[in-house]
Amino acid sequence: MEVYFQLINDEEGLAKALEEFKSEEYLGFDTETTALDPFDGYIRLVQLSNGKNTIVIDLKPFMDKGDIKTMPELEGLRKILSDEKPIKIAHNAKFDAKWTLHHLGTELGGIFDTLIASQLIAAGDQDRRHNLAEVTSFFLGTELDKSEQVSDWSADELSHSQIEYAAKDAATMVPLREKIVEKLKSDGLIRVAKLEFDCVVPIATMELNGFYLNADCWREQLEKVKKEQEKIALELQGMLSAGVAQASLFGVAEINLDSKAQVTDALKNLGVPVPETTRGWQLQPLAKDYPVVEKLLEYRSVAKAITSFGETILEFINPETGRIHADFRQIGAPTGRFSCSKPNVQQIPHGEEYRKCFRAEEGNTLIIADYSQIELRILAEFSNDENFIDAFKSGEDFHSSAAAQVFNIKSEEVTPEQRSFAKRLNFGVVYGIGSQRFALMTGVSQMEAENIMRRYFATYRGLDEWLRNAGNRVIQERNARTASGRMMRFRFDEDDRKKIASAKRNGKNMPIQGTSADILKRALHLLHQVNTKTSAKLVNIVHDEIIVEVNESEPEQAARNLEQAMVSAAEEYVAKVPIKVDVEISKEWTK
């Protein structure tokens, strides 16, 4: 592909080019930066293209003159980027949004993200890749040379090849969007695409904001936990080696407690009926009969917290901001959920000793808000089940209400055991639990488990029917959808019973889990609109939870704003069931 492009490095050239571009509906948009992290480098090039003409703006000469965040010479550029129109077409717009926000002081407005669109269309197909070269090849059938991507963008003089590469990336965006839009339309993905695009800037902003972790607090807690781990390790070592001591001529044999093979051997030597795997839920039932198993589970839960989050999490504290700027993937799962890494702040253990180290900075406070039972409310909405909906409408403890209905007794007569059955089933049905698993987790016999499940589904006929239909539907259609139209595709052979069973479970779970993700994303958009007018800063999200940091002088208003955004978002998708959001104002990430 030949591209007509123009290198711009002064005010006059920029003004002239932008004059031509500002009335366009769409512009291809890209940046070249000297680093991947906006805290580590600067923006070298900004490229804009209407498909016919492409401009490559070299920011270096502007930077040499002063602060590019405020200089009047760049006002036109900042405006075209922040305006809703023209819509900027970018691949992984979060990246460019972070850089323009941090270095140009400009919040990107009007986004079409070809990466997100490609992921929506692939709908969970693991074989598809979504880098720009692959996406271009898939939708346009043309090859894109990315060899200059990692070249030195800080050189005084950029090579012709570098500039041409930069121009091509932006120019490709315009025809690429046209092809992608066709596919979004034919797949019924326009609404969800809009939902996702609206979410890009809130997430970019959140990543720049970061989440404050108090390092001293963390180290202190770590010391305590390490001591505890050593103690438990020693005890476990003693209990396990009792079984192999006879085999060792030298007395006590050392067992690597982190080795599944060695631990399994040792357990067998002690006469423990070790199941196929030694995963927690398999071992749990044995814990009450075998103290060594209980000790092992204790060791593993302590060890996990140390190994996974130990010292390494401190390395993620940015020296400039003193905060953790984790990496969020907007479509991390095919259900639409976010995933998070480096570090995964969606996976911090619940224990207060860990969470209390995540807090507001001096002078601020946190607002912690989470949806109450959002997935079950979505299931109630979808299934239209009168009893299930009533249990929510009553406003009482949901699991108790459910237990009362299932066991046909008064709420006040529900025993803790009955509530526990109901609770586990309520959660389990969302995943397509089977009676075997239910029996194992509750400790009742298989037959008893089947009985309880039969009662449960007899109470909630509508729910039962919806789940069956969802399972059948996915086999017919080979896809499942959420309320926003988000899609997940399934591939299986007619006779592959395992895959079919798995697809059925997915067909039940994906619409629920995915609609919950839709709602959270919608809430982030609504929240962002009001946050920009206040000091409130989004700092973390965990699937059904949003955490905002705000000046301690005005937490009540921020809390109301957050709750309002979350409730409104959910009500766009859930109408028959009340939505409940629990809000806490706290200095620390604890409840």
Place this chain on the structure above:
DNA sequence: GTGAAGGGCCAC
């Protein structure tokens, strides 16, 4: 040494 696979546990 490095990298991938397997197994395990954390979050929701």
Place this chain on the structure above:
DNA sequence: AAACGTGGCCCTTCAC
């Protein structure tokens, strides 16, 4: 025989 959905990250093991 029978698996309860989505992720990330750790450790061990094993191949090169």
